[in-house]
Amino acid sequence: MNMRDKAAVVGVGSTPYYKRGQSLPQTPLEMAGKAMLAALDDAGLTVDDVDGLALYSMGLGGDTSLFAQVMGIPEVRFTATLTGGGGGAAGSVGLAAAAIHAGMATTVVSLMTLQQAVSRFGTSYAPRGRPGAQYSAPPSPEKDFTSPSGLMGPGQMFAVLAMRHMHLYGTRREHFAEVAISTRENAIKRETSIMKTPLTLDDYFSARLIAEPLCLYDFCLECDGAVAVVTTSLDRAKDLRHPPVKVTASAHGGMGRWGQAITWMNMPDEYFTSSGHRPVAKRLWAMAGMTAADVDVALIYDHFSPMVIMQLEDYGFCGIGEGGPFVADGNIRYGTGSIPVNTHGGNLSEAYIIGMTHVKEGVEQIRGTAVNQVADASVALVTGGPASIPTSSLLLTR
Amino acid sequence: MTPDANTEEPLAKLPPAELIALTPDVWTTPYWDATAQHRLVVPRCTSCGTYRFPPSAFCYVCRTQVVEWVEQSGRGTLYSYTVAWHPLLPDVSDSVPYVPAVVELPDTGGVRLIANLVDVRPSEVRIGMDLELVWRDVHEGVTVPTFRPA
Secondary structure, eight states: OOOTTSEEEEEEEEOOOEETTTTTTSOHHHHHHHHHHHHHHHHTOOGGGOOEEEEETTTTSSOHHHHHHHHTOSOOOEEEEESSSGGGHHHHHHHHHHHHHTTSOSEEEEEEEEOOSSOOGGGTTSOTTSTTOTTOOOOOTTGGGTGGGTOOSHHHHHHHHHHHHHHHHOOOHHHHHHHHHHHHHHHHTOTTOSOOSOOOHHHHHHSOEEEETEEGGGBOOOEEEEEEEEEEEHHHHTTSSSOOEEEEEEEEEOOTTTTTGGGTOOSOGGGTTSOSOHHHHHHHHHHHTOOGGGOSEEEOOOSBHHHHHHHHHHTTSSOTTOHHHHHHTTTTOTTTSSSOBOTTOIIIIIOOSTTHHHHHHHHHHHHTOOTTOOTTOOEEEEEOOSSSSOEEEEEEEO | OOSOTTSOOOOOBOOOGGGOOOOOOTTTHHHHHHHHTTOOEEEEETTTOOBOSSOOSSOTTTOOOOEEEEEOOSEEEEEEEOEEOSOSSGGGTTTOSBOEEEEEOTTTTSOEEEEEEOSSOGGGOOTTOEEEEEEEEEETTEEEEEEEEO
């Protein structure tokens, strides 16, 4: 028996979102604590109820030990981290649901805290020991085959995928622009957004190219902040403050030969120009017994605008290679499109907390309390970042 | 897609040699030893004949460890690329634009190298174009492949 509808998200909380470096003098752990307390308060729970942590990437900025000690979690009964980077964002909540379904813990917190004052993800593959590169990946025999070319940031690497997608399918920069512009429209109406000024097509095409074909507005923001999500059993959720938001399905992973993806570039030709999500999507839909047609709102990890297009393809909202025209036809617009995408303003315009803002928005949409509420939203798709494996996703329902 | 049509478009540059350092292991050392002698070699499984790249400890098809090193002609096809117009680090401010490219080697089952394109203006680059290898001697004993239009 799988974990379909066995657990529910009952609380979400965050710190304010800051431009890179502006969260100082708070510490990353301090922001993590504030986000967790906010999420527990939202649920009507306290730290005394927490017995699990289901994380991804760098999660707490450290590991569970210091966080549990500082926050006084009575007993930790489950602590695990999805490997990889932002790919595991949505999947961390699936990991929480799995732990609860397995009986290992009752109330599990998923969390991301981020402070880029001295560490910019934009240069996360840069050679070490250089100004601005303090957070870069350590030297490795594998990196020797990538670094000499000057590929040093994820944006440059995803640009390589985007360029081939354009070559194969006729995708154009106008299509990427539509992702950036529609997302900005959604962000403008929200207090929490970093970017609140309208973005026009002229602005887009006047912006500097960073890594062709990507310009400034194809890149996500560089932010600080923390977001926490509390998951518990569906039974327990029924007694809490908000109506339960069911974890109907979650999946993570990917093809082994997708592997390190953008840092090795030898993925099979068949899915080179993809988000890496195809096998994950297949398992998500199978667990839920649903398809893309059932989704009311999609919170799609948007570190780089072309990867939204490739995820729309990989989750079946449109055919492979048809993502560009699909967005150009207005399908992802809030209010008028067939599948509203990133109603919170995404990583591109609200804030970049490595995908956890997408989970928060998915929960608020299902509760019916979102700022840009999709009428009667009852199924929300949340995806983690296209990245090295694992990628992940989460299906939330009423 | 040039950044400014009014200025003459520069030839693709190269990232600075100071940023390039290698940390090979037992499986990649033969590759870098060969490049230092201006020879491009790719490992092939001695059991099932599958090429694997980067060089690694196992054949991903049959899990055999032993490889033979197959010398390449230096011809390639452009699979994809980006043009780095904006320096992500101060260290590369004098080196933009540079063109990291993914180059497919013929007769290897689709092995791709990541290497810079040279002797080309960014707007002239086309996916599918034929390329030929140009060795870049970076430091004493360190040579990396780059490619130019054939």
